[in-house]
Amino acid sequence: MAKNTSHYTGKDIQVLEGLEAVRKRPGMYIGSTGPIGLHHLVYEVVDNSVDEALGGFCTAIEVVIAPDGSVAVTDNGRGIPVDKHPKMKKPTLEVVMTILHAGGKFGGEGYKVSGGLHGVGVSVVNALSTRVEVETKRDGSIWKQSYERGKPTGPVTAIGKSKATGTKVTFWPDPEIFETTHFDYDTLLTHLRETAFLNKNLKITLRDERELEPRTAEFKYADGIKDFVKYLNRNRETVNSKIIYLNGEDKGASVEVALQWNQSYSDSTLAFANNINTTEGGTHLEGFKNALTRTINDYARRQNILKEKDENLSGDDIREGLCAILSVKLTDPQFEGQTKTKLGNTFMRGLVQNIITQGLAEFLEENPRPARAIVNKAAQASKARAAARKAREATRRKGLLESSALPGKLADCSIADAALSEIYLVEGDSAGGSAKQARDRSFQAILPLRGKILNVERAGLTRALSSEEIQAMITAMGTGVGEDYDITKARYHKCIIMTDADVDGAHIRILILTFFYRFMREAIEQGYVYIAQPPLYKLAVGRKSDYAYSDAELQALMADLPENAKYNIQRYKGLGEMNPEQLWETTMDPATRTLLQVTIPDAMAAEDAVSELMGGDVEPRKDFIQTHAKDVRFLDI
Numbered sequence: 133m134a135k136n137t138s139h140y141t142g143k144d145i146q147v148l149e150g151l152e153a154v155r156k157r158p159g160m161y162i163g164s165t166g167p168i169g170l171h172h173l174v175y176e177v178v179d180n181s182v183d184e185a186l187g188g189f190c191t192a193i194e195v196v197i198a199p200d201g202s203v204a205v206t207d208n209g210r211g212i213p214v215d216k217h218p219k220m221k222k223p224t225l226e227v228v229m230t231i232l233h234a235g236g237k238f239g240g241e242g243y244k245v246s247g248g249l250h251g252v253g254v255s256v257v258n259a260l261s262t263r264v265e266v267e268t269k270r271d272g273s274i275w276k277q278s279y280e281r282g283k284p285t286g287p288v289t290a291i292g293k294s295k296a297t298g299t300k301v302t303f304w305p306d307p308e309i310f311e312t313t314h315f316d317y318d319t320l321l322t323h324l325r326e327t328a329f330l331n332k333n334l335k336i337t338l339r340d341e342r343e344l345e346p347r348t349a350e351f352k353y354a355d356g357i358k359d360f361v362k363y364l365n366r367n368r369e370t371v372n373s374k375i376i377y378l379n380g381e382d383k384g385a386s387v388e389v390a391l392q393w394n395q396s397y398s399d400s401t402l403a404f405a406n407n408i409n410t411t412e413g414g415t416h417l418e419g420f421k422n423a424l425t426r427t428i429n430d431y432a433r434r435q436n437i438l439k440e441k442d443e444n445l446s447g448d449d450i451r452e453g454l455c456a457i458l459s460v461k462l463t464d465p466q467f468e469g470q471t472k473t474k475l476g477n478t479f480m481r482g483l484v485q486n487i488i489t490q491g492l493a494e495f496l497e498e499n500p501r502p503a504r505a506i507v508n509k510a511a512q513a514s515k516a517r518a519a520a521r522k523a524r525e526a527t528r529r530k531g532l533l534e535s536s537a538l539p540g541k542l543a544d545c546s547i548a549d550a551a552l553s554e555i556y557l558v559e560g561d562s563a564g565g566s567a568k569q570a571r572d573r574s575f576q577a578i579l580p581l582r583g584k585i586l587n588v589e590r591a592g593l594t595r596a597l598s599s600e601e602i603q604a605m606i607t608a609m610g611t612g613v614g615e616d617y618d619i620t621k622a623r624y625h626k627c628i629i630m631t632d633a634d635v636d637g638a639h640i641r642i643l644i645l646t647f648f649y650r651f652m653r654e655a656i657e658q659g660y661v662y663i664a665q666p667p668l669y670k671l672a673v674g675r676k677s678d679y680a681y682s683d684a685e686l687q688a689l690m691a692d693l694p695e696n697a698k699y700n701i702q703r704y705k706g707l708g709e710m711n712p713e714q715l716w717e718t719t720m721d722p723a724t725r726t727l728l729q730v731t732i733p734d735a736m737a738a739e740d741a742v743s744e745l746m747g748g749d750v751e752p753r754k755d756f757i758q759t760h761a762k763d764v765r766f767l768d769i
């Protein structure tokens with residue numbers, strides 16, 4: 133990537149809209165006012181620092197969550213200029229903080245390659261915070277300005293001297309705007325780790341000072357995306373022990389990719405454009421896939437591993453077990469798609485394809501051993517896929533996966549409108565029994581699942597299809613599976629996973645999620661998959677009882693009790709301990725229940741947890757789930 137040596141001046145800034153618009157329609161600028169939008173505030177500020185790092189001016193970023201609910205981000209970049217902006221007649225610092233789209237990202241000339249998901253700039257964070265304080269060290273002084281709901285409370289003032297340079301932004305998210313203002317340490321941790329992987333040698337630290345015992349983490353990766361792949365494959369058996377790294381640049385854009393195959397059946401390719409996770413893919417990913425498929429087929433033929441009569445290996449065969457990070461950087465990224473995470477710039481397709489084709493062909497020629505292992509793995513996948521197709525056709529002929537032959541264990545609902553129908557996937561026959569009694573049979577169906585469902589991450593489709601539990605799920609859902617998946621045939625628009633609040637329940641939950649992620653991904657993408665939230669405790673006072681869904685909630689309920697009150701606490705170990713009325717009221721009644729909607733990152737985390745679980749020793753398994761069940765985070769709705 134060419135270094136950006138041009139100097140910004142205040143006149144580069146374009147005034148587009150006032151911050152009032154941001155407060156009126158926050159969703160337009162940060163996507164949502166739920167927990168995801170809240171965390172975007174942090175990413176937006178951090179991205180400013182990352183831009184400084186991309187320009188070569190900043191080497192360290194620190195993020196601190198304070199007990200008062202604020203987040204402070206500090207970098208050691210050049211500091212934001214405080215000179216008077218010629219057009220705005222105000223200090224540049226104030227312009228950057230208070231005027232929408234002031235940052236050069238939309239200005240054309242002064243380019244920035246990074247930018248948060250919505251690339252909206254720090255003024256949006258300012259508009260959506262009750263208070264912001266900025267300190268910038270520059271030209272020998274420390275300058276400061278504060279704001280309330282986007283408006284300066286005073287001028288930019290020198291508050292001291294310093295030879296250092298850098299920027300610190302502290303903000304307090306506005307509870308009038310956000311549904312929750314609680315920052316989740318693990319969410320920030322995961323994002324910042326990813327940011328560090330994508331920005332080689334950039335040191336990022338996170339500190340949570342809200343607890344007596346502060347939590348801290350520090351990331352700095354000398355090998356960037358190669359370290360990312362190493363991390364993702366840490367619990368997997370690999371096919372090529374050395375990670376393949378390819379890169380190149382052209383037309384002011386850069387491309388880099390790191391690749392390593394593992395013995396699983398899944399494709400874990402992540403594609404980034406300007407550090408943004410392009411989950412909807414786009415031209416860069418298409419170019420990568422084309423190059424991979426062609427180059428590996430060419431090599432397989434040249435080496436006579438594929439014979440003349442053989443069909444080409446398919447892209448899916450080649451990507452089975454692949455863990456890859458593709459990261460491109462370009463000056464004027466076009467983001468398209470529903471969630472604006474699909475790269476649209478057409479020139480990227482050819483650019484990525486050329487760079488990867490060249491680099492990969494060379495690698496394969498020079499490294500015959502890993503090259504053969506990779507091609508053999510794809511050839512195996514191809515055979516397995518053909519066998520799976522046959523098995524599927526056979527099951528289909530037998531009618532096993534057709535909705536006409538619903539599983540015997542399914543207690544279906546009576547209405548036919550899929551949009552209003554729900555299916556509960558319930559752990560165990562006894563809980564299934566309670567759920568059947570508790571449900572509203574008009575729109576709620578119950579499918580009890582016995583024991584641990586097969587680990588599909590390991591098993592692949594053929595074996596998965598031979599599992600009775602999995603067949604029952606597929607048939608009940610009505611959509612088919614894998615390549616045959618057809619969401620328009622869904623018999624329910626809510627698939628609700630309901631498991632016990634214990635270790636086994638957590639295990640079953642991540643296995644079911646992995647199943648959805650592998651074979652019915654669109655169901656997750658369309659928001660059809662949910663997790664039920666049964667209560668952990670019942671607090672009974674006299675005839676009245678309250679339910680608590682977390683330890684914190686129980687504490688809160690107890691704190692509200694009158695002095696000397698006689699009470700009884702029941703801890704629910706399983707769904708079976710609740711009677712049907714309680715189960716309905718706490719977990720199944722749409723009027724009172726809480727459902728957590730599953731997102732793709734949740735499902736990815738679940739799959740990751742499964743592989744860690746299965747890859748590691750058997751002994752620490754139970755410990756593992758206890759600590760990691762929480763890591764499978766879900767978005768509150």
Ligand code: 28F
Nearest residue numbers: 140141180181205206209210211212235299301
């Ligand atoms: C904690 C968040 O926001 N860091 C930043 C800089 C550095 C420059 C800058 C920022 C001027 C005209 C906008 C310095 N020297 N961390 C941050 N570090 N903004 S934000 O310039 C702002 C531009 O348009 C900077 C020379 N050029 C730029």
